[in-house]
Amino acid sequence: MITLSPEAYAIIEGRHSDPFRYLGLHDEGGHHVVRAFIPEAQNVEAIGEHGERAPLERIHEAGLFAGALPNGSRKYQLRARFGDNVVELDDPYRFPPVLTDFDLYLLGEGTHQQIYDKLGAHPMTLDGVEGVAFVVLAPNAKGVSVVGDFNYWNRRRHPMRVRGVGYWELFIPQASVGDHYKFDIIEPNGQHLPLKSDPFAFATEVRPKTASIVFDEAKLARPRPAPSGMNALSAPMSIYEVHLGSWRRKGNNEWLTYRELAEQLPAYAKDMGFTHIEFLPVNEHPFDGSWGYQPTGLYAPTSRFGTPDDFAALVDACHREGVAVLLDWVPGHFPDDPHGLGHFDGTALYEHANPLQGRHRDWGTLIYNYGRTEVVNFLVSNALFWLDRYAVDGLRVDAVASMLYLDYSRPADEWIPNKYGGRENLEAIDFLRRFNTEVFGHYPQATTAAEESTAWPQVSRPVEFGGLGFGYKWNMGWMHDTLKYIGKDPIHRKYHHGDILFGLHYAFSENFILPLSHDEVVHGKRSILGRMPGDQWQRFANLRAYYSFMFGHPGKKLMFMGCEFGQEREWNHEQSLDWHLLEQTSYAGVQALIRDLNRLYRSVPALHELDCDPAGFEWVVTDDANNNVFAWIRKGNEPRARCLVVVNFSPNVYHDYSIRVPFAGAWREIFNSDSAHYGGSNVGNVGEVRTRDALVPELHLTIPPLGAIFLVPES
Template sequence: MLESEVVLSPFEQAELKLLDNLQQASCEDVFAQLGIHFCEKQQRFLYRVFLPNALAVKLEASGSSLDFQRFEQSALFHLWLDDNSLPANQQLVVQYADNCVAYLDCYRFPSTLDVNAMYLFCEGTLAHAHRHLGAHPMEIENTLGTRFCVWAPNAKTVSVVGDFNYWNAQCHVMRKHPACGVWELFIPNVQQGNCYKYSILTQTNERVEKADPYAFQMQLPPHTASVVNGLKEPSLPHQTAPLLHDINQPISIYEVHLGSWRRHQDGSYLSYQEIAQQLIPYVQSLGFTHVQLMPVSEYPFDGSWGYQPVGMFSPSSRFGSAQDFADFIDAIKSAGLGVIADWVPAHFPSDSYGLAYFDGSHLYEHADRRQGFHPDWQTHIYNYDRAEVRSFLLSNAMFWVQHFQLDGLRVDAVASMLYLDYSREDGEWVPNCYGGRENLGAISLLQHINQHLYHEVKPLVMVAEESTAWPGVTQMTTTGGLGFGYKWNMGWMNDTLAYMTKDPVHRKYHHHNMTFAMVYAFSENFILPLSHDEVVHGKGSMIGKMPGDNWQKHANLRAYYAFMWAHPGKKLLFMGSEFAQWSEWNHQQSLDWHLLQYDDHQQIQSLVKTLNGVYHQHEALYQDGLKDKGFQWLDSHNADQSILAFARFSKALQQTIVCISHFTPVVHHDVCIGVPFAGEYQLILNTDDKRFGGSNVTPGDVLKAIDTPFNGFPCYIKINVAPLATYYLKHLAQQ
């Protein structure tokens, strides 16, 4: 041995190895090294701290102080103690180059992770994972701080980095719970508003920074950090809106994209509070019962409209804080309106700070690209068979409806979840264990979520955007259904819009497009959706789809809207369509509100308001609207004149409304329509009325049925039909 060689003691050798691990933030069991531990050999307690950039450390307690010893001029300090019963008021005083600060050691606090909850989490049945995972301000041992928990079972180590530790992964390495793969750490003095991420060391020694999947708030894009946010308990529920779960209630939904409904003159977003102040009275004035919000969970790319979310538990910070969003929802419900929000459990984007390859492995997404990546949207697909992912999605649905007291969730892209071969060619998908194309994991998850939410949150309705003929979407899970309350009727929407875009001279050849939906209209509980998807990507606005000159376009739209409001199914209309905006929807700017200075746009808006009013006031238009006994065709075969007539009935036939729609630009005189009852029929709506911008052709205020059998009915009415118009007639003999 050379004289100059330094011989390290076993203790120093161990410290040197530990120092290397701490400097790399790769110490896999940091709680076994830092904090206070009993040393058998020394029969004393060793208190270690690792404080990057510190020059000296003192332990102060009860008016006295002890100096830590610094190891090799490093950030590792230790202190020998005779016992570990330190006073509650003890603290560390850390000397840096330019200041001296008090420091509370995070490694002296015990774990507070709920073992029973983590068992349920790993079973896929934990419905409140957000109460255990994520960042939660709390008090432990009379010390205020924040507890961080994250699921990353395949990580070597995980550190909390943030604006409270200079984003240094060395400072706050977390404790791992191997049984559940969760990492946990309580950090004193971290409080509401602090920004943070998780710095994850993968098995390939790559370090990645990830936002918190369970964060209640995120920074405003393009910034990507999570924000500590202790949400307040929700206020008492409001139940003044028509209940979605009651199929015999009138449900009329106004779909809104918060970022483009209205903006400031400089193009900046309104806040949640400003939206509430303007949106609520507007929706009320038009008679809608519910507001449906396009996705509100945080998303990085404006062009995704929210359908590629990263912060699944974070209301978008574009418009304010999570509490601002809660107040916004509370204001809507206090006004007697219901609220539905879009929910996106079908896929997530590949942003580096998001869920993709979260701990260096395919944690949230399916590992097989044929099942875990969506070719159309270039997004990742959740692994619905993984228990912890099921707990994540179940908890997320529960969070939105329970904490914010939403009346329902509209689940996006359900078809893409149900089919393994969705948008895939042969060889690009993997059959299930039975050789079929059904995604059994997604099916069972949707059933479980619906079943759990309906049991735990009342009243509530789940709505499916499901574009195929999958059977039993709105049937109960106990009978094999998916358990949704409603399904968007995409078939009705596609067929009727295809008809309406045709020149009237050709419509008689496409008459079936307006009648076919009644073949299956009562197979599910349907909502008729004229949604955002129909006014983008070159499809044209609702008024822009209509053929003819300016007057005919407006007349077509008036007749179509009235046909829709009388048709079986609940109603949904996307913002801007209620006043016939000419341009397609543009998410980057406000609606064209200036159009309301023109009569024809005011008149369409007035019609929508009137339709909602008539709909609410007449039980026949909504009672039994999802059952075949509430509907009867009066004339579905008059293709030559492009006339459709049907009757709507309330319960026990106490009220009857006749709807007659005509879709050519000419007047037809003395049209005979068979009706189910004798007596008088009063005109209660005429879309050709002058006040709606029509030509004011009227069939008269009251029509008397002629007591002669006609077209299979005991009597008929004779009516003059205006061009491109819809009439509602109420039978007066029934009260």
Template sequence: MTDLHPDAVLSLIEGRHGDPFSILGPHLIHGQQVVRTFMPGASAVTLMSADAAARMELIHPAGLFAGATGVGPYRLRVDWNGTVEEAEDPYSFGALLGELDVHLLREGRHQDIGRCLGAHPMVVENVPGVRFAVWAPNARRVSVVGDYNAWDGRRHPMRLRHDAGVWELFIPRLRPGAVYKYELLDAQGHLLPMKADPVAWQAEPSPATGSVVADTARFVPPRALAGSGDLTNHPVAVYEVHARSWLRGDDDRVLGWEELGDKLIPYVKGMGFTHIEFLPVMAHPFGGSWGYQPLGQFAPQGSLGPPEHFARLVERCHDAGLGVILDWVPAHFPTDAHGLARFDGTALYEHADPREGFHQDWNTLIYNLGRVEVRNFLIGSALHWLEHYGVDALRVDAVASMLYRDYSRSHGEWVPNIHGGRENLESIAFLRELSEVIEARCPGKLLIAEESTAFPGVTRKARDGGLGFDFKWNMGWMNDTLRYMEHDPVYRRWDHGLMTFGLVYAFSEKFMLPISHDEVVHGKGSLPGKMPGDEWQRFANLRAYLGFMWTQPGKKLLFMGCEFAQLREWNHDRSLDWHLLDEPRHSGVQRMVRDLNRLYRAKPALHALDCDPAGFRWVVMDDADNSVFAWLRYGPGQSEPVLVVCNFTPVVRHGYKIGVPSGGTWQEIFNSDAGIYGGANVGNGGFAYADARPSHGFNASVALTLPPLATLIFDRA
């Protein structure tokens, strides 16, 4: 029983041995089965077989015990100086990951990596417990640590599956809810900071940084959203939400997923939005990053409740007819020592060269998408949220930073690609692979790009040479139109083209028009705060602008609080200012957004051809002196169009002549200057009559009263 090399014993008890199964567990020695176990601090260990109990011999004072038993199952009864525990021996179980799993992991093609790696409760040889698996190919030793082994990395060192660089271990009798981390020795034998599990399904609430064993075996994906699929020709009005600050409870308490759902879902449904988009819900160590520096790419943020509560929130959204979009960050990750940074002592997930691997703007590390294992990890994360949590779309953050190697870098601070160019070929290949995998495995699920450059083909299929996204945020439209609105109306004539330029390229991609959280943070103020003039004019400008946005080609996105004109800049540590709804000018904006959503969904002309140039025609685009714009939106087939007119000056214009495609009565179905919205009730009394006087290339025209700083919508009565 003591037939061990002293160096091997010393390596084991010092926590340096990379192959614990070669020493521990059952071994056949001279025809007899001998069991060894390392229990530092134990006063006695008894070997329990089906028909016998034998006290094991202490063969090293550090806590190495050995004993003989017959071939077959056995248990270890450990006396911790008066406290007795009994369980099966982790080192009596064979390799658990199948050869196919190992092969797919090595090739970077394991699309269910969330079920393969991480911590998973399961029954092995009729014994319940938890199987752990983690990728760390350059580590000398990896151990599971937690309260169950006093955070002692010598107690549960793992087995290395050399072909894939993956370490695994089954710990019998461990249950869901256990907190754990990994302890690693690098190749030089240096002890690294304890690491959270990159593929954990559950994380401790911050500021704690441990991973939690989730009950993955019993996890049931939420019910799907009815009618999900290609939304190109459907209304998409997205309400963007930061879960921790949408609404707080008493004493500024953060609402958990269940309580948040009780209030958020009926509100969003009642406002007429089609989707809720959450800022990243993935576990992140710093709340001030709003989730855009995540570490837990498979775990919802622990401070809002367990994973099953978030899954239930998704299902409740689906039951209410609301789609769920998650912001997802494959571009970079934080440098926290407990996270992915130099995970096994090497630049494993990130690039080694800081010119490729360090993001100067955000002080983060950039994923090395040239490694098949890293691409596999991220694609597995995307599939995890789409399949296991049933979310309907991922909005991919910071795509522009992924596409170009010189993004936000000066000359000499970046490494050209293999052709000497600036394009990041590895990231481009990754995004195409991501879109193709999702299209194949998750039909009907969508990818949305936050991409601010003119990179071609973002929403073209990957098989046709594009990146494969379904929609792209139109950042140019947002920047141009907000810059126009910030001008005093007397100066708007000089920047008239800011409101029309977006239509030059509006159909080059499938666009979403975003007024996101980025427009109300970092000193940018609030949406009404951007508007010029006195209080009345600021609110009138805002109402006119939202009317303009809702009637332009492109799907819609609005950040929380903007729908009722929150006055202060968004603060992620405070609730929205819901008390403002007691004031008519704020409740009026909210009511207007609700009515715009109703019209947008009810009128095919306002959404069905959002991505088709046949759905839009300018009527008035060159009246810079009066800051008036007019256009027609067309639906499919021979349906009558909708006419939209915007007056971006505080001057009432009487008898303003606009050409229309047909004579007769045109009904005024929306007026942002309506009294119920906080306006002055200037308008056309609900309708206008078009006669046979040609104008603007049409055989008929209508003379309208244009309210000040207002948007009007007409359709044929």
């Protein structure tokens, strides 16, 4: 009976933290000893590089074998018999390390910019043999094994070795592209955790299954780039926000695939005149009802609609149509599903241990520990990953306010102040600045946008000047105030005139996007059309006037799918938009209005060149509360690049309405929301109006009911 060492029993029991120290080829007493652990094998022999054969003795019934190779052989294969089957195997424990010392140095420092090239599952050829290298961070684990299709999900078969400060790695020759896998992790107290999905998985199973899938991400067919300059402050940005699972569905209520979406969605967005499509989060997520905002696989496009190559094809199709792609990105929280990041190595690795810091009360999710180098590196690298591998054009960061404030949605006694006694999350601030610095440093044509709902200063100002460094900020105040105003009956709007005026007091304090997002058409808020008062004609006229007001207002534009044709009901993520409504003229008129507004916004420099500059705006009428009329001039860079916007939020027609303008002569009416083409009453100025003789040029206009008109000076 052979007496086994404690190391041998650690291998047998699947708890050895450095299996290479025992398994594989070792020089012992002048002999080359090979040890292999292959459960279920009846016998095993080693085949040397010159064909020499060395039977290995079974030294434990669990499947531990050992024997000597002839001196001189450094490379070998294993031949194992399983019943009637004989299989030749490359021994994972004869291969060199996957991570270099320089990798470990950069990972420890937190400056490895392409961490996704190292962590996760990477098909490769190592020492002349094809296989897959697996690397995972679990610094507090007592042991980590890879389990998957290649080892029949046997947690004892492929224990990994630990390197650096807790990076576990193993090259497995038997693994290949398409294999399903997870990590079996032994927590510090010696207990096995539920099997964990790979935080760096590039592909995953379709929910409710949760395994990671080996994908050769290096062979991804990367999309072509979008046209340059699309994210510039001076460029028109009209964003179509889309939830891929419910934009359009098949007749049996099945999702469209990425490939099917690629055939329809980009062409539709282009036809409608949108410059950008923003996808609600496409990262893998277990719960449909989270809409992607509770992700478990930040590096994997959700498998609901296809493969990573399929998603890349969708991005490519958008770029082919000249439409840029933005992704909704969620670094603010993550769910506590047992296969995910929560308690990943038996400790609070990605989250805070204290629930007063590490758990969101509202959403029941966990909060990243932004003070941890490995976590920041994980998140920043993920942002760069989508810009690099999938050529996306920008990231909209969700729930930034929840990241910035330690007391976000918490009672006074349920949060922990920062080191200065304040409520600001200093680590999150540093993370956001690092994120934006890295994104713009590596991809200056890209952009970022913050969903930030407070008065936090300088969100979209450069980091070097004390800002957070975002390209844009969602103007949540504008959205709130204007929707409140437009929801009032016109007879009461004069008492809320300031709701429209107030937004211009701070309109240029940030680079703003005006959002009518998914959040405004769910949870009992009704659709945008559903908020409009009055009879059917007035509701649609109100909607057209409101949309026109939005496109005439300074700031980039964002509109959630369905809003562009006046979806009547609230958005439901489990079914398609109500495209059948376009058979009715009222809804088709709204769609035509948005198409024309996008065309005007893109073609008229005054409507976009100085969107984020106070030099691009001048009030003309602010004090006509009794008539619910507003008027302003939008300005472009050229002296005569001007556009007069007049909005009437009352149901009355106003004739001979006097408005001063900067230039005498003819002004051409280029847009009228009351056009019969959109379902209106066709009240307007018959295409052109000339100024009256006066010290200051004046136009005397006919202003349509619940309508907006845009006029430009003739050159």
